[in-house]
Amino acid sequence: MSAGFTAEDGTTLAYDDLGAADDGRPPVVLVHGHPFDRTMWQPQATALVAAGYRVIVADLRGYGDSGVVPGRTLFGVFAADIAALLDHLGIARAVVGGVSMGGQIAMEFHRSHPDRVAALVLADTSPVAETEDGKAFRNRLADRLLAEGMGGYADEVIDKMLAPYNVTGLPDVAAHVLGMMRGTDPEGAAAALRGRAERPDYRDSLAGAGVPVLVVVGADDVYIPVAEARALHGLIPGAGLVVVEGAGHLPGLERPEAFNDAVARFLAEVGKG
Template sequence: MIDEKQLEIDDLQVHYKIVNAGATTATVIFIHGFPFDCSIWDKQMEALPDDICGISYDIRGFGKTVGGHSYFSIDLFAADLNALIKQLQLTRVVLCGVSMGGYIALRAAERTSDALAGLILCDTNAEADSNQGKLKRFASIEQIMGGGKALFAENFVKGLFSRQTNEHKPLLIKQIVDIIAATSDDTICAAQLALASRTETISALPAITVPALIVRGEEDQMMSIEQAEQLDSALNSGGIIEIADAGHLPNAENPEAFNEAMNTFLKRIN
């Protein structure tokens, strides 16, 4: 059963969901991407093995996590994550991040590895934004500030999903559109600036020695196979798991295949 809780960390009221295990051997912390919330991980939380605790949380400014200032950075998000781990006194933590959640997981792993037992990196990369990518983010900020949030959401979702999802999963598409609509303009713009200003983590990858799983939706238009291969090679993960009928959110688009890969990995590290 998934329970919902609030935790105060410094200036934040962090909303998170938790699935407790009987004799816990590890805890998976699920980190959502931009501009989503922790609900995208519900099907993974429900599918965890009996001995694995699951936590999904809303990143600063997203979902039901409130408080704090309006300046965001990937380093700040990573500091929030490590504070969550410390306050909950977690050990043997597996970080599972999709897209921006993967950036946060890598930065958190770079900052501290004391409790880290594994990494699941999904449709993400270790590179900084290119100049073209930065300009695209700045343009989206201008669009939102000019009252074009609905158009931003429409265009964003168009490139998010696989053909199968676009044709046959309208409820999933609506869920994502509704999440974006419920997220404040300030949060979306601040997060875009955080993404544009992030530094690369390629140079930090050799120091990460815990087991890693690299997952990618076969039809992802936002992250390339070359970026996944870079992570696979640097982290020695033993190969990329590609999820069929999935784009940038394979955990939501094809949860059965994603969960199989996730649980096989969790058994291996246990």
């Protein structure tokens, strides 16, 4: 079911609430990355609903069908939106997963609302706070997107979002990713970039995580190399790690069967726990 609700500040947030949980298993909330929208999770949502899970996918404020708030959107605001959505749906705890920036927002949600997290899925993401150079880069990019729009940026990064061989080998996936990037409102993207530049370091909160955690990474991700994913995995006692062959930064779209299998096996273990 596609729907929307209004956050405390009046921003409309769009979401899909799909399926129904069997046997009391916690719902699964999936958080998209930048500059995408909730449609990036369609392969995962379809597979998980078929397996008997309730799945919630939302457009972050500034993206997709959600309202756009210019300026700067801190990760704490995105996390508060997830909490408000769970309240709206009457959900106390959920498995929270995210890719790239969405993974960082999942980490922020875990840091700020630990009692609401049943497990974490962290795909192609980093827990480390932004460097000074990184802050400057993100703020420059925000300025550029506001000045030029999303098209040139989308064309520049498509072969980093996807492994280059998948840009040509998976033309429908490439078209979907380009469409999401080009369709994002520059004001929403810029606000998120400015907030992302100010994110805290999540290593301490993850090291003390008392919930199951799965780390996933594409074998050919240039943004988050496998070595960085292994470092994230090593921070978290008992965490799992899956390297998806034949994928770059978005393995859930590039190799959905392998990605879905990893998540399904992880959720089965969470259910046993």
